[in-house]
Amino acid sequence: MEDRMPEATSPADTLKKLELSLEANQRDQARLKAQIVDVKKTVDDIDQKTKDVDKTSTINAETYQKLKEWAGCKEKALKPKVPDPQDVADQETAGSKEVAALKEEADEAGRAIWPLDVKVAKRKVDTAAAQKYFDKVAGIPARNAEILKEAGDLQKKADAEETAKNCSKSYFYVLVMLDLLGRYDRRTPEQYAKALQYAGNVLANAVKYQREAEEKLEAAKADEKAKIKAFQDKKAKWIQEIADKLPVGDCKKIPPQPCEPPKGGYEPPKEPPKGYQPKEPPKGGYKPPEKPPEEPPTEEPPTEEPPKGYKPPTEEPPPPPEEPPKGYEPPKEPPKGYEPPKEPPKGYEPPKEPPKGGYEPPPPPPDDDDDYEPPDYEPPEPECEPPKEEPPKGGYDKQPPS
Structure with missing residues (x-):
């Protein structure tokens, strides 16, 4: 290998x-x-x-x-x-919900724009492609004329090279000429008209669809703008509108409430001192400060005002009357013609009470006085009141003796 x-x-x-x-x-x-x-x-x-x-x-x-x-x-x-706190709370809730609903409508209108915007962009691409296709079909005669002109020039060059015995060059020009003539569009005028009509319809539809998409997009943008304006107007006015409808001078007179707001009212935040440099946030991202848990407000029942002219009692009320004993009958009225005993005349003195120890007789006479004669003495009548006679039950039938 x-x-x-x-x-x-x-x-x-x-x-x-x-x-x-x-x-x-x-x-x-x-x-x-x-x-x-x-x-x-x-x-x-x-x-x-x-x-x-x-x-x-x-x-x-x-x-x-x-x-x-x-x-x-x-x-x-x-x-x-407040005379009717629930009514005020209901109006506040209704106004807040109305503003929130308008805000949601504005947001929904904004979200509806995005797919329409994408559709318009797609329609523009379709229109550009349709325009390019129409231009291509419409440019067939011009391209055919250009091909024929270039092919004629190549023919002249091939003939000249062949005359000069340069067969390779002449053959090369012929090959280029054949390749160029292969791109010649050989459609008849009728076929060309149909192709041009079709390309025109495609372009017209693309332009139509693009215009419709743009109109929908513009309508959606106008709708969003109107809803944003309605939301902003309502947001700026709803508080004052409800406040103007509420009554004036309707505070109820009640004792001071135990909860009093802090003195001084709201103070706007102060600017940081000069030279203040904020610290970099800790690693892991910013964490807001934890809020203390809020205690639910305790509702106190409203106190009603006393009626005008009312004065609280200064003395204790008298005890309730005792019930009479069982079997008690109220005294009956005296019979007709009864006269009560008359009062004693002026200057009347009641008899004196007897001395304590009872009656004492006079002392005895002396022993050496033989001529003593006792005085004429008559014992006094007892000074005592006659016994009172109780009237019989049911009253006198006749007038009692005076």
């Missing part, structure tokens, strides 16, 4: 391969450089926005917490003062 030497590569071939490789590498480098520029722009944008968020996140979180506390406290303090 004979050892064959590998085919030698000429320096020119090697140079050609290196040049081609360099050209390919240069194209790759240009593509990579353009891609690097695009990605770097996105990375720089992300870094800048992350720094902006880090700069304002703390202030925004504090401001949010203050506003949240103020609104929650104010809601508790105002609700008992």
